[in-house]
Amino acid sequence: MSDYMNIDKEEFVNLKVSFYMDTDHPLIINRFTTIDSILLSAYYGVLNKIGKRLPYDPEHKTVDFIHRKEGVFSGSIWYIERSERIYHDFSVLSGGMDTAENIRKNIGEKVASSSKFKPFYDADETMIAEKVYFYIRGSKKHMEALVHNEVMYLGKKRRLGYGKVVGAEVEEITEDKGFQLDKSTASKPLPLRVFSLQSKKIALFRPAPPYWETEGREACFMPTTALYEIKDTSASTAKGRPKHTVANKTKMGCQTNVHFIYNTMRSVLGKKFDEPEWEKYFTEGKLGKTLFPRNHGDIYRYGKIEKPTKCSITGVVCPEGSEGMLGDIDVFIYKWRTSFGDFNYVKNTGFVCKEALWCILKFAEIGFSFVSPHNDDWKYVRGEGSKKGFLINDIVVDHTMLKPPFSLNIKDSKNPQHLSFKGQVSISNGFFFVQFGNSTLQIDGQLLAEAVADVKRIVEERKYITKSHLCGMFKTDKATHPFLRSGYDEKEKKKDEIIIMEFHKKYNSDIRYLLISVAF
Numbered sequence: 001m002s003d004y005m006n007i008d009k010e011e012f013v014n015l016k017v018s019f020y021m022d023t024d025h026p027l028i029i030n031r032f033t034t035i036d037s038i039l040l041s042a043y044y045g046v047l048n049k050i051g052k053r054l055p056y057d058p059e060h061k062t063v064d065f066i067h068r069k070e071g072v073f074s075g076s077i078w079y080i081e082r083s084e085r086i087y088h089d090f091s092v093l094s095g096g097m098d099t100a101e102n103i104r105k106n107i108g109e110k111v112a113s114s115s116k117f118k119p120f121y122d123a124d125e126t127m128i129a130e131k132v133y134f135y136i137r138g139s140k141k142h143m144e145a146l147v148h149n150e151v152m153y154l155g156k157k158r159r160l161g162y163g164k165v166v167g168a169e170v171e172e173i174t175e176d177k178g179f180q181l182d183k184s185t186a187s188k189p190l191p192l193r194v195f196s197l198q199s200k201k202i203a204l205f206r207p208a209p210p211y212w213e214t215e216g217r218e219a220c221f222m223p224t225t226a227l228y229e230i231k232d233t234s235a236s237t238a239k240g241r242p243k244h245t246v247a248n249k250t251k252m253g254c255q256t257n258v259h260f261i262y263n264t265m266r267s268v269l270g271k272k273f274d275e276p277e278w279e280k281y282f283t284e285g286k287l288g289k290t291l292f293p294r295n296h297g298d299i300y301r302y303g304k305i306e307k308p309t310k311c312s313i314t315g316v317v318c319p320e321g322s323e324g325m326l327g328d329i330d331v332f333i334y335k336w337r338t339s340f341g342d343f344n345y346v347k348n349t350g351f352v353c354k355e356a357l358w359c360i361l362k363f364a365e366i367g368f369s370f371v372s373p374h375n376d377d378w379k380y381v382r383g384e385g386s387k388k389g390f391l392i393n394d395i396v397v398d399h400t401m402l403k404p405p406f407s408l409n410i411k412d413s414k415n416p417q418h419l420s421f422k423g424q425v426s427i428s429n430g431f432f433f434v435q436f437g438n439s440t441l442q443i444d445g446q447l448l449a450e451a452v453a454d455v456k457r458i459v460e461e462r463k464y465i466t467k468s469h470l471c472g473m474f475k476t477d478k479a480t481h482p483f484l485r486s487g488y489d490e491k492e493k494k495k496d497e498i499i500i501m502e503f504h505k506k507y508n509s510d511i512r513y514l515l516i517s518v519a520f
Helices: 035-049 100-106 115-121 140-149 246-250 257-272 278-283 329-335 354-361 392-397 416-420 445-461 467-471 490-506 509-516
Strands: 013-021 087-092 123-128 131-138 165-172 180-182 202-205 218-221 300-304 323-327 351-353 369-371 407-410 431-436 439-444
Touching: 013 140, 035 131, 035 140, 131 140, 140 165, 202 431, 257 354, 257 369, 257 407, 278 300, 278 323, 323 329, 323 354, 351 354, 392 445, 431 509, 439 445, 439 509, 445 467, 445 490, 445 509, 467 490, 467 509
Parallel strands: 407 431
Antiparallel strands: 013 131, 013 165, 087 123, 202 218, 300 323, 323 351, 369 407, 431 439
């Protein structure tokens, strides 16, 4: 570790960083995990080990071994080789209990469905692959020192042994792919204010580490969600291609789903917009009949904040004078945990903005919804149909009907309140977010259209392959990729297995999750 700190500076070069994986330890990894975030984590880990703790620095000024452009680090998302054989399955983390069914029997349904016990029965999709690789530009010596000595695991659940690395390679290449694969294809989220690509895949995303942080999001070109390198053709194939100037994509600012839905509903409904008189809700005990336990007026009150404060629900810093609920948010969440299963993710800042309170009370009216500021496009979308307009199926089959910005929310069987809390506003129909229950799906529009066509074609052509084989069965505690039936020609079965594997390589879990949820 000390030797690493003494590495001399050298000229930056274009690199391909490959990790060889232990196939006995499946990988659970976010599609947009980048190599720069992995190296930064390893770098700060080295500093901590030698007792050199640095104060928080959002600009990462001490990092001088990775190339950057106007503050944006070089460093692509991960890929697999086009010819790589992979296997997808699910791991259900039982946390000491065998199954979710045991939890229900021993503890009770209400407790088992709360997020406190989420790790006991949630399923994560795993991937078995021999190698994953990244692109980056920087110091080869620094990269080699970090990946060989510090990166032992990749992805999520590393402490449980997932994503074990058995070897690494850093090789110099001629082409710089740390920012983009070609003139139309981003290899990581790239802000429009810095880069110019021939792409329609644009979303509000954070272009700097830590990428999971909600603050600092801006309009970015997004990489493909396919697991291997694929060309972005969204600009040339999309219907009704809108103009994507920096001005018309950033003027709206970065809004949370909560604020977007609240402001849109208020704008569209006008006088019909129902905003409760919050003071009366607190003083007259109305909230006690809905969300709050009775006789807690001394814990909660409605008022204005005296200084900028982060909302416990949205994570947004609200300016002085903003209205909302003041008090012990932990107690509020705890008392409401049977229906608001996301309470462990909420920080107690002592404040919940009025927009979040409105969405909490109105969740039943905004579930299954497509929300847009365009009056003629704002619709409720219900499971079998809608009050007006179209079905969810119609959106999946032809997502170009969505005019950005918009919010697409689909209810699942549990915790409908999540619809407004974890989603993002979509500013392009080339890459958009679908809030599905307590999950936020990141949908590559180009690949979604191709996936719909491929599912129809494959199911029609192959006798034994079903939609479930291609997409999986996405249930909280029973997620699985169904096995092909036995008893038919082995050569044909091998062909079917390869077809399914190729489908999984091209279409990531978010697209498959959306497809399995609708009929078409």
